[in-house]
Amino acid sequence: MTPLNPQMRVIIVLAAAAIACAPRLAWSWPAPQFPDEPMPPPPADPPPPITPSAAPVPAAEQVEPPPSPAELAERIEELERRQTELEGEAARNDSTREQVKALIPLGRFITVFIDVGAFAVAGDGSGIRSDLGHYHFPQYAGHVPAEWTFMGDPLATTINSLGEPADISNSRAIHTDTIHSKGHPSVLVNSIGLSIAKRVTESISISALAELLPRPGPDILDVELAQIHWRPSHTVNFEISAGKIDSVLGVEYRSQDAPKRTGITPSLICRYTCGRPLGVQARLERGRLIASASLTNGDNFDERFEPHLQLKLNNLPTFAGHLQWVFPLGQGLEVGVSGAIGPQDNQPDPGIAQWHVGLDIQLRDLHDFDVAAELVQGSQDGSPMSGITCGGAPCLTYKGGYALVAHRVNSWLTPYVRVDFRNAIHLKGADFVYESHTLRSTVGARFAMTSRVLAKIEYTINREINGVPEFNDDVLTSSLVVATD
Amino acid sequence: MIGSRRVLRRRLWWCVLASAVGGCWSSEPLIDDTFTADQWERLKSDYAPPIPPNPCDVWTQVRRPGTCDQAAALGQALFFEPALSHSGAISCASCHDPGDPDAVPKIDGWFADIRTPNNVSAADSGWTKRNSPSVINVSLKDKYAPATARGVFSWTGKFTRSGAVLRLAIDKALKTNDDAIAAVIHNNPIYLSQYIQLFGTPSPSCSTMPPSQCELIKNLELVFEVYMNKLVSVNSPFDLFIADLPSPLSESAKRGFGVFVGRGMCAECHGGKMFSDFTPHDTGVPQMGVNVFEDGGRADDHGGVAMDPADAGLFITPSLRNIAKTGPYMHDGAFTSLAEVIAFYRAGGVPSGYAGVRDARIQKGEMTDEDARDLEAFLNSLTGTPIPPELCRDVHPRNVCTIAGDANPGTVCGTACVDLQLDPKHCGSCDKQCATNEVCMGTCFPTAPMCSPPAQNCHGFCLDFQADPQNCGSCGHTCADPTPTCVTGTCR
Numbered sequence: 001m002t003p004l005n006p007q008m009r010v011i012i013v014l015a016a017a018a019i020a021c022a023p024r025l026a027w028s029w030p031a032p033q034f035p036d037e038p039m040p041p042p043p044a045d046p047p048p049p050i051t052p053s054a055a056p057v058p059a060a061e062q063v064e065p066p067p068s069p070a071e072l073a074e075r076i077e078e079l080e081r082r083q084t085e086l087e088g089e090a091a092r093n094d095s096t097r098e099q100v101k102a103l104i105p106l107g108r109f110i111t112v113f114i115d116v117g118a119f120a121v122a123g124d125g126s127g128i129r130s131d132l133g134h135y136h137f138p139q140y141a142g143h144v145p146a147e148w149t150f151m152g153d154p155l156a157t158t159i160n161s162l163g164e165p166a167d168i169s170n171s172r173a174i175h176t177d178t179i180h181s182k183g184h185p186s187v188l189v190n191s192i193g194l195s196i197a198k199r200v201t202e203s204i205s206i207s208a209l210a211e212l213l214p215r216p217g218p219d220i221l222d223v224e225l226a227q228i229h230w231r232p233s234h235t236v237n238f239e240i241s242a243g244k245i246d247s248v249l250g251v252e253y254r255s256q257d258a259p260k261r262t263g264i265t266p267s268l269i270c271r272y273t274c275g276r277p278l279g280v281q282a283r284l285e286r287g288r289l290i291a292s293a294s295l296t297n298g299d300n301f302d303e304r305f306e307p308h309l310q311l312k313l314n315n316l317p318t319f320a321g322h323l324q325w326v327f328p329l330g331q332g333l334e335v336g337v338s339g340a341i342g343p344q345d346n347q348p349d350p351g352i353a354q355w356h357v358g359l360d361i362q363l364r365d366l367h368d369f370d371v372a373a374e375l376v377q378g379s380q381d382g383s384p385m386s387g388i389t390c391g392g393a394p395c396l397t398y399k400g401g402y403a404l405v406a407h408r409v410n411s412w413l414t415p416y417v418r419v420d421f422r423n424a425i426h427l428k429g430a431d432f433v434y435e436s437h438t439l440r441s442t443v444g445a446r447f448a449m450t451s452r453v454l455a456k457i458e459y460t461i462n463r464e465i466n467g468v469p470e471f472n473d474d475v476l477t478s479s480l481v482v483a484t485d
Numbered sequence: 486m487i488g489s490r491r492v493l494r495r496r497l498w499w500c501v502l503a504s505a506v507g508g509c510w511s512s513e514p515l516i517d518d519t520f521t522a523d524q525w526e527r528l529k530s531d532y533a534p535p536i537p538p539n540p541c542d543v544w545t546q547v548r549r550p551g552t553c554d555q556a557a558a559l560g561q562a563l564f565f566e567p568a569l570s571h572s573g574a575i576s577c578a579s580c581h582d583p584g585d586p587d588a589v590p591k592i593d594g595w596f597a598d599i600r601t602p603n604n605v606s607a608a609d610s611g612w613t614k615r616n617s618p619s620v621i622n623v624s625l626k627d628k629y630a631p632a633t634a635r636g637v638f639s640w641t642g643k644f645t646r647s648g649a650v651l652r653l654a655i656d657k658a659l660k661t662n663d664d665a666i667a668a669v670i671h672n673n674p675i676y677l678s679q680y681i682q683l684f685g686t687p688s689p690s691c692s693t694m695p696p697s698q699c700e701l702i703k704n705l706e707l708v709f710e711v712y713m714n715k716l717v718s719v720n721s722p723f724d725l726f727i728a729d730l731p732s733p734l735s736e737s738a739k740r741g742f743g744v745f746v747g748r749g750m751c752a753e754c755h756g757g758k759m760f761s762d763f764t765p766h767d768t769g770v771p772q773m774g775v776n777v778f779e780d781g782g783r784a785d786d787h788g789g790v791a792m793d794p795a796d797a798g799l800f801i802t803p804s805l806r807n808i809a810k811t812g813p814y815m816h817d818g819a820f821t822s823l824a825e826v827i828a829f830y831r832a833g834g835v836p837s838g839y840a841g842v843r844d845a846r847i848q849k850g851e852m853t854d855e856d857a858r859d860l861e862a863f864l865n866s867l868t869g870t871p872i873p874p875e876l877c878r879d880v881h882p883r884n885v886c887t888i889a890g891d892a893n894p895g896t897v898c899g900t901a902c903v904d905l906q907l908d909p910k911h912c913g914s915c916d917k918q919c920a921t922n923e924v925c926m927g928t929c930f931p932t933a934p935m936c937s938p939p940a941q942n943c944h945g946f947c948l949d950f951q952a953d954p955q956n957c958g959s960c961g962h963t964c965a966d967p968t969p970t971c972v973t974g975t976c977r
Contacts, residue, residue, distance in 0.1 A: 034811070124515075129521065130747060131529065132519070132520060132524050132528070132746050132747055132752075133524055133527055133528055133752070133756070135523075135524065135527050141753075142753075142845070143846075145750040145753050145846050146746065146747070146750070146752065146753065147748055147750050147850070148750075170748070170851060279521065312655070386842065388845050391845065430844075430846045430848065431846055465654075469521070469523055471521060
């Protein structure tokens with residue numbers, strides 16, 4: 001291993017200092033005024049002092065002469081004027097108070113958060129390298145140019161909760177280099193989020209999430225969620241959702257947004273389970289069994305990494321389901337299986353299949369420990385074109401998984417460790433092939449400064465395996481999330 | 486107790502964090518901003534300068550009586566021999582230009598066809614379909630070609646040995662046949678003498694056997710191969726650079742190597758010491774130019790195998806060594822400059838105008854303008870040392886024949902064997918006739934001998950035109966049958 005370079009030492013020292021100072025900052029942080037908190041009534045003005053005409057003199061020494069009728073009349077007039085002013089001010093306060101009261105419900109179903117982070121990624125900032133010379137994967141020589149034979153995982157260097165890599169280098173399956181850091185450390189406004197959740201009637205509610213991503217290139221406005229929920233019965237815990245809905249695969253999708261995520265970055269398999277497709281979803285809870293199913297336009301891949309049309313190119317939907325059992329351990333031990341099958345996205349042939357299976361487990365709060373783990377496997381069959389394997393639609397096979405352990409040391413500190421891996425081959429004719437074989441270890445800490453202010457820092461060690469040569473793509477990243485709720 | 490455990494846990498977490506951060510982070514310097522250290526080491530090995538084989542190995546293997554140098558000399562003489570062509574006008578050197586080592590300044594030859602404005606090479610009559618590639622470094626090809634691509638010569642890989650390309654020359658360029666080639670050897674005493682020294686007495690004719698079975702032709706293929714094996718040009722600036730030797734290679738060219746292997750994707754077909762995989766590809770080169778014919782490539786002439794439509798448009802990848810000196814480029818000479826070639830591939834080729842199915846890897850890449858300039862600089866750095874002048878000269882007097890009773894060799898002029906040093910009708914060269922008052926001594930000299938009448942001056946000789954049947958009535962007028970006798974200046 002190469003010793004730490006001076007630039008990074010400075011960053012780490014600063015980061016350590018920030019971590020060390022975090023509790024103090026938390027204690028000394030001024031309590032912010034939020035619009036949904038009841039406003040204290042304005043303090044009553046003290047009665048106006050009555051100015052004596054002369055300094056008081058002990059009675060024994062000096063007797064004050066009684067005011068003249070003219071003086072009394074003048075004082076009464078002054079008091080009446082002051083009273084009129086106070087009454088006007090009180091009326092204005094009442095009006096303001098009513099306006100604030102009217103806004104309080106709005107604050108209850110709108111949440112705004114801002115996620116700001118700083119990161120540094122080793123190497124050129126990307127998680128891939130070209131197999132120049134076809135030395136490591138010679139089977140692609142003569143089929144895929146060496147420049148486009150990618151080793152490693154293009155999302156291994158994600159630096160925020162959105163899963164954006166610091167740089168995509170010359171990647172071809174992922175086109176949009178939203179950050180394009182070229183290996184330089186940087187500060188980034190990861191997202192400005194606006195979340196809406198509102199019960200419309202007794203049985204119908206809506207929820208939505210939109211995020212604005214200020215980026216070095218064009219800013220991005222991303223509507224992540226927009227769904228309508230219907231609970232047909234109060235006696236049965238059953239809900240149907242429609243619109244741009246959450247995935248039903250695994251458990252990581254539930255906490256993928258910055259304010260909810262334990263750490264900062266998604267796991268290597270989140271790209272397959274954290275998508276938010278267009279479709280319909282049903283969820284049923286009966287006792288210890290929770291069942292979810294969805295019919296969606298496309299797969300549950302995160303469209304940020306697998307850009308695809310929201311509307312389908314073929315005629316069949318994707319079916320996905322999740323079965324989960326909850327056992328009484330800690331605050332609940334959930335064990336689930338999930339799967340999805342449908343035609344491959346972004347191609348017109350409904351006969352070209354895509355499938356996904358997964359196993360998940362989640363333990364909440366057992367002796368201050370939280371644990372989550374998933375294993376997934378899946379495939380896209382792809383199709384040839386002009387005799388070229390996978391030249392029409394890309395072929396993809398993948399296996400992956402992660403295990404996350406978090407420990408609440410106290411009310412504000414939660415360190416965590418995650419280990420994840422992904423083995424995948426993604427081939428599209430002569431356009432590209434990704435030989436992604438990555439094992440990662442992530443260690444980090446989450447600081448809950450207040451209920452609305454979160455700071456996180458984590459370090460990810462990326463290790464290339466299974467024939468991919470080791471290269472430097474470790475990630476140090478941080479995140480400060482401030483939310484209104 | 487509980488408190489101390491918590492402290493312990495906390496310290497443990499900090500240790501994990503600190504060791505992860507402090508122990509693993511490292512920078513990754515790239516070589517020439519492109520290659521990892523591992524890739525660079527491997528590339529240095531793959532692109533290390535080739536070591537030319539002994540040009541005489543091919544001769545030694547056949548164990549003939551003559552020496553390798555004698556074989557190379559005959560090969561070199563025949564390389565320049567226009568008598569091999571049907572018209573007697575062109576030779577191998579016409580399309581594989583050896584330059585002019587005796588010019589001032591010297592003109593280096595790269596043994597490619599750099600002259601044709603119409604891109605393709607001129608044949609004995611009309612045009613060939615293709616641009617003649619350089620024959621320099623053909624001896625390196627089989628040594629450094631991938632195992633699956635050895636024994637593949639010419640644009641389509643039709644021939645298994647470099648010398649065997651003589652067959653292509655006989656059929657397509659020289660427009661002649663095996664018997665005519667054999668006649669050149671038989672009729673030229675020097676060639677015949679050299680041939681006998683090397684191979685023994687040749688068979689009188691090849692007409693009774695199939696072309697590939699004619700021993701004389703096969704032997705000539707061998708001497709051509711020995712000669713061409715001597716045409717080696719390495720030690721280019723890039724060769725020196727990659728071998729860690731002092732090199733004038735520019736920074737631009739160094740970056741260009743990165744483009745060549747990376748974004749340019751040139752190394753997909755042009756990789757390795759010879760900058761070629763010697764494998765057939767269809768890169769979609771357009772059939773352009775006034776004299777360019779429709780060319781099905783490998784499908785048109787697949788060495789004795791029935792034409793396979795799947796081979797349409799396939800051509801063997803040429804080596805890029807000396808590429809800056811061997812334009813125009815592509816099988817049909819479609820591009821006159823390296824910049825044009827780079828622009829062609831950078832754009833992902835052209836949508837139509839080529840034979841067969843284009844290789845799927847020919848796609849618009851991510852090359853920048855600077856990349857293109859660097860790549861061109863790199864290609865310009867692949868020029869090796871020039872071929873030694875002695876291998877670029879026409880060392881043999883051609884059209885030599887035997888004059889009865891004359892110890893000196895004669896020269897073939899039309900159907901006659903003449904002495905160019907003495908023959909006033911062919912003085913110095915065929916059909917160069919001296920005037921009657923001139924004498925031939927390699928060139929025409931005026932003479933005025935004092936002749937006593939009736940003798941008169943005839944090329945310096947005093948002759949009687951009234952009675953001399955060789956000069957009857959005038960100098961040089963010969964009497965022949967049926968009036969062989971000269972009487973009073975008239976043939977009777």
